[in-house]
Amino acid sequence: MGSSFGTLFRISTFGESHGGGVGVILEGCPPRLELDPLAIQAELDRRRPGQSKITTPRKEADQVEILSGVMDGLTLGTPIAMVVRNKDQRPQDYKEVEVAFRPSHADATYQAKYGIQARSGGGRASARETIGRVAAGAIARQMLQRSHGTDVVAWVKRIHDLEAQVDASTVTREAVDANIVRCPDAEMADRMIDRIEAIGQDGDSCGGVIECVVRRPPVGLGMPVFDKLEADLAKAVMSLPATKGFEIGSGFAGTLLRGSEHNDAFLPSDDGRLRTASNNSGGIQGGISNGEPIVIRVAFKPTATIRKEQQTINDRGEATTLAAKGRHDPCVLPRAVPMVEAMVNLVLADHLLRQQGQCSLW
């Protein structure tokens, strides 16, 4: 509980930023899936630090090792354990954290909850924890691609107040990865990169919005009434560090429409497939996928750890100031793109197996 996610396609992550390593156990993956380990590593490379001038310069190779569950490139149906060793820890970068709680970070609440906390690097609250999610998400992606040709693509929709124009029906992962900010609107991407660099040089940070589309989703995923597909997607992405908001389809803006404007008219169909004239539903109706593209948006706050001096307290409750000296991301969004994709793939994979479980007996 807490470090596990999913029901049938279920992951359990472990690991702090200090200690021997981080990783994941994936339970419930169907047997006989041809697994491409390079594709798993490629996803980890998209999330690793040090990949560009707008991420933290920490160098972490994040080389994944698969310990179990795979033989000759095929899944066995047994738990798949994957581990990435910790390196380059430089605990002195975090030294001040030991005496001053970082504002809006997890230091103080972990201490309040557990009466103890990892001395360096954020412990479980470190972005390093997401390595396990991303590795398992890469397996979920392969399963969904094989079974339904499902395609999950996320991108940076907005940085600070700079908003991109992106066509969710055609955008590709190649276009997303064509620049270091992972925004497929090339012109806006350049402006975003400049903005992140400028804010970073100020010792400050910024946030933004990531959008994600699922094309060719399986139909019928999602369970009434609590495990609606959008509810599980919301939980999945809101469990990522630094998230503050979630939308599906029309989202908050949809509340400004009337029902007659917002409803998605069904179109006639010969093949039994549901199709709608608009997609304010974001591909999910009554908590169940209808086959139209699933579209979500996630708000990420500005990174909490900044070099600018801030007011805070130490662990005795006394006033102090803090100016972080570590090598921190001025903006988490470029590295969060593969995290969002991973969580979406994990939710879909889990619901696909749940749907198989209940509804494929006859």
Add this chain to the structure above:
Amino acid sequence: MGSSFGTLFRISTFGESHGGGVGVILEGCPPRLELDPLAIQAELDRRRPGQSKITTPRKEADQVEILSGVMDGLTLGTPIAMVVRNKDQRPQDYKEVEVAFRPSHADATYQAKYGIQARSGGGRASARETIGRVAAGAIARQMLQRSHGTDVVAWVKRIHDLEAQVDASTVTREAVDANIVRCPDAEMADRMIDRIEAIGQDGDSCGGVIECVVRRPPVGLGMPVFDKLEADLAKAVMSLPATKGFEIGSGFAGTLLRGSEHNDAFLPSDDGRLRTASNNSGGIQGGISNGEPIVIRVAFKPTATIRKEQQTINDRGEATTLAAKGRHDPCVLPRAVPMVEAMVNLVLADHLLRQQGQCSLW
């Protein structure tokens, strides 16, 4: 799975809009809680249809019966089953649904998923399902009030484009219930009521935003890394019918701030209690409650079922039109206020017991 929610304080709801009744089993409630059954009924009265001129005129008394788990007004620690009988079904109101899928409703996706669907009233997708949640939420509220004096208050923040000004630090449930739209900004409430009536007379519908605050929450609730408190709150409210978005604290607007503006500075404290100068975090940091008020917002789309004629298809995929004849809410928000409170209370109660489970042994 699917119809259950929570881990230690766990509910399972049942029931369609047709059939014998709807209800809930609550497992895991601590023993020896003095239970006020009138407070449970009072919450159900806040969500029932027919309570005012801006809700559906369907009359449903929604009288709850407690079948188990309570003796002499005290909980036994065993499952508490509560049931509300169905009445006043008038299936003819839903007759057209049998041949025409309602746009943006759950008819078509239930049929696609299960190959069968309840013939009338939305089945599990009916708002009637929320009776069980609201009844169990009323017990969670009593538990939290007794153990920590926790106070959960939700209200209508916006209807269509009419936005209220409400002070989350002082607003009371009495102020919320002072008018039929459940907006504690009295002047704006009048305008909201007019708007809902006008749109309803058009045969149309509208949506809006509900805000909810938790004052005096227990400190230390929430589990790294997937069961962060905000992640479970997001799932909880996004599992309510008609929801399209979720925010915690600064939400989407917070993405326009810099880190130095967004971070909540810790204030010196004598008593070990964490306090922050601002509350962009919305009371949760690193997924764990810090004791400051928890503030969330939820977007509700305009009601899908409207009297205006719409384009749709029948169950053979052929084009047809639909103009709903039933007695439907032109706006779900006034009745959704107790639903949001219930889900928030349920999440807090569950996390409180989980915190007790792991962290109270020594």
Add this chain to the structure above:
Amino acid sequence: MGSSFGTLFRISTFGESHGGGVGVILEGCPPRLELDPLAIQAELDRRRPGQSKITTPRKEADQVEILSGVMDGLTLGTPIAMVVRNKDQRPQDYKEVEVAFRPSHADATYQAKYGIQARSGGGRASARETIGRVAAGAIARQMLQRSHGTDVVAWVKRIHDLEAQVDASTVTREAVDANIVRCPDAEMADRMIDRIEAIGQDGDSCGGVIECVVRRPPVGLGMPVFDKLEADLAKAVMSLPATKGFEIGSGFAGTLLRGSEHNDAFLPSDDGRLRTASNNSGGIQGGISNGEPIVIRVAFKPTATIRKEQQTINDRGEATTLAAKGRHDPCVLPRAVPMVEAMVNLVLADHLLRQQGQCSLW
């Protein structure tokens, strides 16, 4: 937790011997199963008190009402709630229990755990709780019969030291129900009935062993490593009141054999179906069903509540004596036969859906 069982085919029971009623919610039943409500009631009739001279003379009709999840005789895929109203409570029969803890009953431990207990009839520890299990088990049976023609039959194998000879490969439920003790060895059944009557007239009680066979089980059920099929069967039947032991296949006697005697040789097969020359494995190898009949045995202790005077204590820890005055079963086994079948059917149904979930995608 605690009152729920299963993962995908999941039941939650509720209800005490006092209060409004007892029942169950069954989640996860596949849609479009033709449900025979008379078969559900028939199973309840097999477990109800007052059915013969060797059971408690309490008369309880135990009429089940299906509240949800079914329409026109077909399951909807949504939760199926079933309730049986409590009647004929006669709390005075249990009056002495209020002041004297019944030896080997649950009175004292419930009080120790919860600091409160149901004042009459055993609360959740009452055999009445099993009504929900039996009702849900009857649905599991119908699902398994339709999908695989699976046949689950249990019978009384031994009462006190009277052991029957029964051929597990051919015994029928009709033969089991041909006498009131539910032992298909007719001659031994007569002796068992006499024994139970004699012991009951002494104000005493006796136990015995129930055996259960599953013929035509689905192949491949059971999950490495904790949810082995025999492990879940063990938990399922050991959760029934009064059980003290569990065996699969050769059981404790098998420990007296050598490996070369105990191993089940595989037989050549044209059709890919596994067949073994012997069945010491009891139909399960490595935790997974191999298609041979599954055979288990369950030990039931003598009923704890007896009319004979016993030494005990009251709730202040003081010595007292107790001679129960209620109408109690001198032997639980005849009524426990449908309970064992129900639990076995529930385990198989759950594992069948889990197998579908993981292994039917390609």
Add this chain to the structure above:
Amino acid sequence: MGSSFGTLFRISTFGESHGGGVGVILEGCPPRLELDPLAIQAELDRRRPGQSKITTPRKEADQVEILSGVMDGLTLGTPIAMVVRNKDQRPQDYKEVEVAFRPSHADATYQAKYGIQARSGGGRASARETIGRVAAGAIARQMLQRSHGTDVVAWVKRIHDLEAQVDASTVTREAVDANIVRCPDAEMADRMIDRIEAIGQDGDSCGGVIECVVRRPPVGLGMPVFDKLEADLAKAVMSLPATKGFEIGSGFAGTLLRGSEHNDAFLPSDDGRLRTASNNSGGIQGGISNGEPIVIRVAFKPTATIRKEQQTINDRGEATTLAAKGRHDPCVLPRAVPMVEAMVNLVLADHLLRQQGQCSLW
């Protein structure tokens, strides 16, 4: 699911006999437990192969590495991951398994379930999987010792037909470990060792019974009605490889007693602690621990893999013979003693946290 066990104190194991390694993630361990890593390694040394002349001569050091969840010898409250690298695999020993299914082993059923199986050494069905359980069980033991001084001791009660006399109220782990068969009855231990050696030299194998006592258990553990403490103990030990039966307290033999003989009379008590004159209940009444010693017994079948030639089939269903050439245990019981202790400690730890969760709020 399947490879996870427990609710709040929850383990997930991974790893096959081939591949990089085996291990476990333990979620939910309370924070600030002083962890003795040597005690963990010591438990693994008790279960490792090659420890004596009556176990397989395979040499596996089974050195455990703790990857996460611990800092400066204290638990953090976060997942504790532990891994043991695989070594000395010698796949040629298992070569014949590729073409001939071992009778009464898991080869054939894994193939039937998954359509694929680990080519060597049993995959997940290997006893090597239990490394993770034993490592996590060693942490559960430390938690229970600290919080309640609870003492869990298991021993070999019977080998083949050689039964030891052991006083469960006084037996120590030192006495158990005083000889290589782990039977604290020294004279009988010698005979057991001779028997195992003789049967092993025949190329055959034998089974037996392990008994386990819990002294000073926490009172009030166990949940009505499905998660009774004995039900979870039954599942826990029946999930170990080669188990065929389970008993609690009087077990199968208790079914030969009358209620007046079997019932455990309560003794007067000044301190509120429950005490009984006898302990046929085995320390659990109504599914809840009463504080008396918990006593269980587990039947282990003779090892399936033997050197004697056996009839079997290959993966095309054709008749063949098999005489295993590997280095196999002629009897699993000496190495299974720490496995049984581990599972019992895990069940108690989980139920202790569940009890804290529900019943420690006021």
